[in-house]
Amino acid sequence: MSKTRPIPQPGILAIEPYVPGRSGADSGIRVFKLSSNETPLGPSPRAKEAYLAAAAELERYPEGSSSALRSAIGERYGLSAERIVCGSGSDELLHLLAQAYLGDGDEAIATEHGFLIYPVVTRAAGATLVAVKEKNLRADVDAILAAVTPKTKVVFLANPNNPTGSYLPLDEVKRLHAGLRPDILFVIDAAYSEYVTRNDYESGIELVATSDNVVMTRTFSKIYGLAALRLGWMYAPAHVIDVINRIRGPFNVSVAAMEAGVASIRDVEHFDKARAHNDKWLEWLTAEIAKLGLDVAPSVANFLLIRFPDEAGRTARDADQFLVERGLILRQVASYGLPAYLRLTVGTEEANRLVVDALREFMGAKK
Incomplete structure (x- = not known):
């Protein structure tokens, strides 16, 4: 044996x-x-109602593209639904991005006190995570750019960052992006963006809209209160959307999560x-x-x-x-x-x- x-x-x-x-x-x-x-x-009372109503047809598969939810997100933020992918929390989308754009011998960069999922998804893809020092508990753009090597394929930036609560203003985010090679995927994790009220902050939508190598991830787990349902979304260039749709599960978002998400985002x-x-x-x-x-x-x-x-x-x-x-x-x-x-x-x-x-x-x- x-x-x-x-x-x-x-x-x-x-x-x-x-x-x-x-x-x-x-x-x-x-x-x-x-x-x-x-x-x-x-969560929104409307989200609870939508969740309970979904129980009437539990035998049905979800609509595979989360079309209604993508449309609701697009309406709220003025985005094309075709450039949105929904997932089982933003965690799943981060995993899929790493799976698609990292491999053996590649490197990803994140800050030293960044979200713990970044090293997990990077190493699971066979790549190496390079942790860059922060300055006063804040991402250091110059340090990140100095850490870029020919092996760098992805840069993760949590903005705002968990667990420090700090953020980079838009001009610093733009400076970081401008210093990256066009073949490096710049992932802006904006899970807490809805809480930010500073005038110099932008969630990442602007950069995604004007770039070919920027992705923004968001979640319904925080301000929307749907953590139990595992629901997130990503706004990205069309070519990235195409890649992620090829490898994600065909029914990766449940009906209950979709319906609750639509109700949540409409309950302003x-x-x-x-x-x-x-x-x-x-x-x-x-x-x-x-x-x-x-x-x-x-x-x-x-x-x-x-x-x-x-x-x-x-x-x-x-x-x-x-x-x-x-x-x-x-x-x-x-x-x-x-x-x-x-x-x-x-x-x-x-x-x-x-x-x-x-x-x-x-x-x-x-x-």
Whole structure:
């Protein structure tokens, strides 16, 4: 009997599996999950209705091109539906882009504190991820351009970035793109773009519309509150759309996700409420936590990155344990190379106030 067994492709076993934010605490404790950047307002009521209505025909396959959803997205943003592909979350689309444009011996570039999916999809495609240093928790355009080699085939830029909350203004994004060879695919991951209200920010639509090598990915998991349904979309040049449509699953988006997505993107009132809530509490949390003597990284998204002291009893790990015992679940980000920090999602008013009160107790308690 042979002792051999199937062996995965080189590099697969070197991938660090993605570990999501913790969801719970000890039983009996009321939990406020503030670890996954989920919207505290939940999805649009219209999306819930559309989701439930989809149950009437569960035996039917989805329409394979997500036509209705692509049309709704196109109407909202003034885009051609023909240049949109929908997927099972933007994660799937990032996987497909890596599969299509990376291979053995190729390199992809991302920043050192960028989204953890970038190294996963890169290595799964047989390529190497080059992590470029950031400057003050922000993407450094010059450092990215200096890292480009003849092997570079893809550059990933999360804008805004998770978990830092920082962003590059449009002129810097344009400068980065201008410095890339035309055969390098520039992927702008704009998962948190709906939260940004800065005048110098642009999600990537403009660059995609005027370039042959730029792709923008988006998600319904954040401000739209459809994380459970796994729904995302991509806007790209026609030739990239053609490639991705050749390799994606023929029914990669469920009927329920499609219908909920259409209802969500058309419920502008709910969208506006979600953004207004975030604007108010992001500012409040930043100010109140800073008063406690903690460093809070400036953020334009729906979360904050909080730095804790490097002293016994005051570290990020200590704070995490203290908060968990009170049912407040934040995100440890040591896996992002940020062991001194915790990431806090903007929550409900109750959750936000409880976090500040708990951190005040933590920082004031004698050890």
